[in-house]
Amino acid sequence: MKQLVIIPTYNEIENIEAITRALFAQSLGIEILVVDDSSPDGTGQLVQKLMQNEPRLHLLVRAMKEGLGRAYIAGFNWGFANNFDVLVEMDADFSHRPEDLSKLLASLATADFAIGSRYVKGGRTLNWGLMRKIISLGGSFYARTILGFPVSDWTGGFNAWKKEVLEKIGLERIKSNGYSFQIELKYRALQAGYLGVESPILFEDRRVGKSKMSLRIILEAFFRVWLFRIRK
Numbered sequence: 001m002k003q004l005v006i007i008p009t010y011n012e013i014e015n016i017e018a019i020t021r022a023l024f025a026q027s028l029g030i031e032i033l034v035v036d037d038s039s040p041d042g043t044g045q046l047v048q049k050l051m052q053n054e055p056r057l058h059l060l061v062r063a064m065k066e067g068l069g070r071a072y073i074a075g076f077n078w079g080f081a082n083n084f085d086v087l088v089e090m091d092a093d094f095s096h097r098p099e100d101l102s103k104l105l106a107s108l109a110t111a112d113f114a115i116g117s118r119y120v121k122g123g124r125t126l127n128w129g130l131m132r133k134i135i136s137l138g139g140s141f142y143a144r145t146i147l148g149f150p151v152s153d154w155t156g157g158f159n160a161w162k163k164e165v166l167e168k169i170g171l172e173r174i175k176s177n178g179y180s181f182q183i184e185l186k187y188r189a190l191q192a193g194y195l196g197v198e199s200p201i202l203f204e205d206r207r208v209g210k211s212k213m214s215l216r217i218i219l220e221a222f223f224r225v226w227l228f229r230i231r232k
Helices: 016-024 043-051 068-081 098-109 131-148 163-169 180-190 215-230
Strands: 002-009 030-036 059-062 087-091 114-119 124-126 157-162 196-200 202-204
Touching: 002 016, 002 043, 002 068, 016 030, 016 043, 030 043, 030 068, 043 059, 059 068, 059 124, 068 087, 068 163, 068 180, 087 163, 098 114, 098 124, 098 157, 098 196, 114 180, 114 202, 131 180, 131 215, 157 163, 157 180, 163 180, 180 196
Parallel strands: 002 030, 002 087, 030 059, 114 196, 124 202
Antiparallel strands: 087 157, 114 157
């Protein structure tokens, strides 16, 4: 079974070499696709250099920064075209720990998709401020209440998908980005009758670089959750 880890990047030159090496060190038989939105800091050029000695590393360069959702959809479509069976969403900044990937992939033995969850038994966050915790927990509670499925971590972005799930839910219909993109993927999969499980992870705030979270991303999630429910 071919497994692809998709890492969207924009100005992640400080992290990308370390995260790819750490992932390959897990010896899970994975390949990695970096989807770079033409980072001005040279992230894409560094990945090209690393690829010269690492055939399991791939690069997809996009012309401009269009948001996390668009980057992941481009990565999913690349994975489909290259016959991968499992596609994983993962950040470049070590907030998603490479050592948690094995548990996430193992969860697919009994499910159609797996959520790296901060809010089930064994999951937790590290080095988060109070406001960040309130936003994250509140967002998942809000989505769970409106959408009606018992998922503890709706907004998390460390997720593993069997190819057929992503093909079935209709990626071309998804317009969300940021938090709302992660919510919409899970909701569409659950609506279609697929089984998801939550695998506990430790989520640590990024080691270096600047967070991409913004008020716009938070507000988009707030309003789009209602649209998901209305537009069944």
